[in-house]
Structures are given as structure tokens and as C-alpha cells.
Amino acid sequence: GENVEQHPSTLSVQEGDSAVIKCTYSDSASNYFPWYKQELGKGPQLIIDIRSNVGEKKDQRIAVTLNKTAKHFSLHITETQPEDSAVYFCAASITGYSTLTFGKGTMLLVSP
Amino acid sequence: NAGVMQNPRHLVRRRGQEARLRCSPMKGHSHVYWYRQLPEEGLKFMVYLQKENIIDESGMPKERFSAEFPKEGPSILRIQQVVRGDSAAYFCASSLYSGGTNTGELFFGEGSRLTVL
Numbered sequence: 001g002e003n004v005e006q007h008p009s010t011l012s013v014q015e016g017d018s019a020v021i022k023c024t025y026s027d028s029a030s031n032y033f034p035w036y037k038q039e040l041g042k043g044p045q046l047i048i049d050i051r052s053n054v055g056e057k058k059d060q061r062i063a064v065t066l067n068k069t070a071k072h073f074s075l076h077i078t079e080t081q082p083e084d085s086a087v088y089f090c091a092a093s094i095t096g097y098s099t100l101t102f103g104k105g106t107m108l109l110v111s112p
Numbered sequence: 113n114a115g116v117m118q119n120p121r122h123l124v125r126r127r128g129q130e131a132r133l134r135c136s137p138m139k140g141h142s143h144v145y146w147y148r149q150l151p152e153e154g155l156k157f158m159v160y161l162q163k164e165n166i167i168d169e170s171g172m173p174k175e176r177f178s179a180e181f182p183k184e185g186p187s188i189l190r191i192q193q194v195v196r197g198d199s200a201a202y203f204c205a206s207s208l209y210s211g212g213t214n215t216g217e218l219f220f221g222e223g224s225r226l227t228v229l
Contacts, residue, residue, distance in 0.1 A: 006154075032216045034217065034218070036220075042222055042223075043116075043118075043203055043220040043221050044155065044203070044220045046217065046218070046219065049217065089154060089155065093216055099145060099157050099160050100145075100157070100216070101157065102147075102154040102155045102156075103154055104153060104154040105153075105154050
């Protein structure tokens, strides 16, 4: 089955800096890669996703890149704000075939 | 415009009791997933259901755990004879089936936090 590795497990940045979280996956057939943000005591919220037919996707301050050859994908957050502080999870699946497999999460702390 | 609704949000049980967690998917969604999250860990897949049908239960423990998604009403995750190791947050998610394909986009509820004393 699919295995997703996520790094780093914790990340501390100053407000305004950029943050990058990286994930690798094992199953070359995976074609859907979402990122979720989970605030304390809440459920995960989908913030951005990318499918294997594109290499990059951007939505305001967040962007995701995908390297299918290397089987890794990354989340980039620019101009970080304290409200970006949360746990971020990457995941991978084969659309219509398999369920999402999640990484172990990255706790992002943005200091004012 | 309700999202995925889970209840109860918090549940306390003593060892040996039963826990029942309920999940109503987003309007128009016909697929439901249950995930378990242990403290400071990621989300572990448990089971994937359609109405009246279990699609994939490869993540479910073989004993004491069961799930259903009846034709009418919410999906239910049932844990019999709970043990302390069952203490965790249980998240339900739903997805849309469109054009003959599950889109794969999961929308999560706020979770049910089970504490076993």
C-alpha cells in the first residue's frame, strides 16, 4: 500500500517568512495530493490540492509543487501570519481507486 | 450549508462499555470515511462506506469495531467493549461521487473525541 513521509515534524518561523513542508510517497500510481490544515480541537480542512497532470498550483499565499519522477510534493506558504499556526497534513491517493493515506503532520508555529 | 456533522463531539466511556459515533455527510455526498487520530499522530484510515455497502474496511481492527451507513440516517462507527487504547479522536469525512467517479476530495467533520476511563 501507499506510504507517505512528511518533513519536518515541527517548523517555527517568524511572521512574514516563508514556510515549506515536504512529502514523499511510495506508490507511483498515486495521482491526487491534497493538503489539510488542522487547528487545535478541530477537524482537518482542505486548503489546496494538486493532481498528477500538473506540476504546480497556487492559491494566494499558498502553493503546492509536485515532482512525479521523484515522487515528492511540497507545500509553500509565503508571508506567513500567526493564524497560519496549525498542524498541516499531506496525503496521497489514486482517484477512484484508493483512499487517502496521510503523512504524520507538521506543526507550524508562526511567531509575531 | 451544513458540512459533515459528527456527534457526540466528546464521549467518555468506562472499559467494557460500548461507544457509538455518528456521522452525517455533506449534502449530496454518498461516500463516508472514518479515520482515527491518536495524540500527536496522523490520520489512520479505518473504513470507507457507501449507502448500505462497505467498500473498504482494511483499516478496521478485526474485533470489536464495526461500521454501517444505512439507507436512511447517519453512518455509525461502533466500538464494543472499549479499552483504554481506543481513546482517540475519530474523524468522519465525506466525498462526492460525480460522473461515475469518486472525486477523492474528502471533507472532514470536527471529530468525536473518545476517552476511555
